[in-house]
Amino acid sequence: MKIRYSLCVAALSMTVLAGCVSSPTRAPAVPVDPVQAQANDQRRGDVGEWSLSGRIAVSNGKQGGSGRIDWQQTQGRYAISLSAPVTRQSWRLSGDAAGARLEGVEGGTRESADVESMLQATTGWDIPVRALSDWVRGIGATSAEYGPAKVEYGAGNLPSRLQQAGWLIEYQEWQPASAGPVMPARLVATRGQAKVRLIVDQWSLGAPQ
Template identity: 70%
Template sequence: MRAIRAFMASACVALLLAGCVSHTVRTPAVPVDHAQAQAQDARRAEVVDWSLSGRIAVSNGKQGGSGRIDWENRAERYAVSLSAPVTRQSWRLAGDAAHARLEGIQGGPRESDDVEEMLRETTGWDIPVRAMTYWVRGVGAASDEFGPARVVYGEGNRPVRLEQAGWVIDFEQWQGAGEPAMPTRLVATRSGAKVRLIVDEWSLDAPR
């Protein structure tokens, strides 16, 4: 536990957070075509094979850290690699809806059928991994597991805020081009927990 916390805490926190200080997201007073918004949501939801690379910062209200992130998703399976260039430490999380394995931590790999609980026990942070496979695409997670999602749309008929399972996800920036357009800056918060993601590059495979 100490090893992974030290890894994250030492991983260029200032670089990530200083460049994107959190701002209150206000609902834009712009016309929204809800039919168009829902059509865009459907397009993003169809993209289940994708990868992204960028930067992530997490905080539990007392401790925080950041690092580089590479995330590959194939249908229900995910593989997330996190690295700290300064310390050259890294860890890898892979799994699906039913099982997950965490590598690169002190004491050897850990496995669990509850990825969020495993991360809380190992890192002390609340990271909604399974729901974020949806949220990073700007769509609500499966309602039968995470409950209903409330979405607020803004410019370009794109989500500016999504609320689900007690989390609030603010979409601060989207791709300037591309179809479907994908989020490039978002922050998810619940109580004292915060996860901020900046996507430097998206790679989308065609829907099956």
């Protein structure tokens, strides 16, 4: 049975993420220092423990929705909380390379060795959770699993576009993180009709306190 996610309500999507509905205009090419760009990538790649809070919107071409997101990552283990402000419903997704657990959904908790397949079957949404843990930091995911990543750089020697595993990730804004490198503040990931939009309000780098 499909979950009647309040995150799938179009009206909610419009109110929570009204600021990221319009498509950005591609900026003109700017000079890039490849040595500095690689150094920036390395600094972000070295961040193995982090958390973010912000807003997320997802769609599959037929339905979509949005809400608040809080994501904690400790190396390969993630804990992601989603909430719909209007209905006050919330869900929690946690897991690692061995499997995932989805709580707070209609019909009871779901568990699976494949988080992406579980989300697709449960919600109808194509969300590359494990790869996003890298893409959200502005780096390519593991090439052994997702293939090579093609990165285009822009202002500040920071990625503007990343292509991998059939996904296109566009980095629209960046923000400085306390005691760490500059991190993505706004990104859009698309593959076919699947789309994930993320606005990061705050980054915290390092182990949770």
